[in-house]
Amino acid sequence: MKAKLYLTRLLIIAVYTIATTQVFAQSEQTFTVSQLIGTGNPDIVGETYTSKMHKDAKTAFLKMKAAAAKEGFDIEVVSSYRSFQRQREIFESKYNKFTKQGLSPEQAIDKIIEYSTIPGTSRHHWGTDIDIIDANVPRPKSVLQEKNFHGNGPFCKLKEWLNKNAESFGFYEVYTDNANRKGFEYEPWHFSYAPVSIPMLKAYRALDVKAIMQAEKIKGSDFFTDQFIAKYRKENILDINPDLL
Structure with missing residues (x-):
């Protein structure tokens, strides 16, 4: 026995x-290089600019949206998946604008990356990250501003709800208001689906970012020195919410 x-x-x-x-x-x-830099991703579902997401992130988002609706919020996505080409258009448009205003290429790039990423380095390429607001309140002229999510801002109540509940659905704020954080400015509207974005970031860290950007001949890439790339990698790509590392 x-x-x-x-x-x-x-x-x-x-x-x-x-x-x-x-x-x-x-x-x-x-993950393929194409998935990581936004040139192609078979896991993206959705038809429009604001509905395209990684399939797993989309499932989790719809659950979070339904839960928020029960509390009187209508979570609206104003930006989700963004392709390499779309990010290139944003970056190069700003680069042209700032250099025409008299800024040097280096100054223009520094100004752009206060809020906008260099093509091939955006978390939105993965389909895991979303910019969200509450569609149930009057819409301000410019929605993605810090003041709208705090104090008496129109989205402050949604932000309070997200602070308490978003993580239970797998979504984490990316660019926090930690005073010691470097890189991109605080974005209280930007959330990432951790179960997918964490392994994607891990894979992304193995890429030669400088080589990719220069191969794509992005405007201004001739000024991406090794020192600049090292700083950008450390501050803009990796200095994020530690729960997403």
């Missing part, structure tokens, strides 16, 4: 070990 019980326990341990190994293996996701 004891021998039979012992063998049964060994079998249970063996089955558990195999199952755990399989789950771990499935969690080790791999």
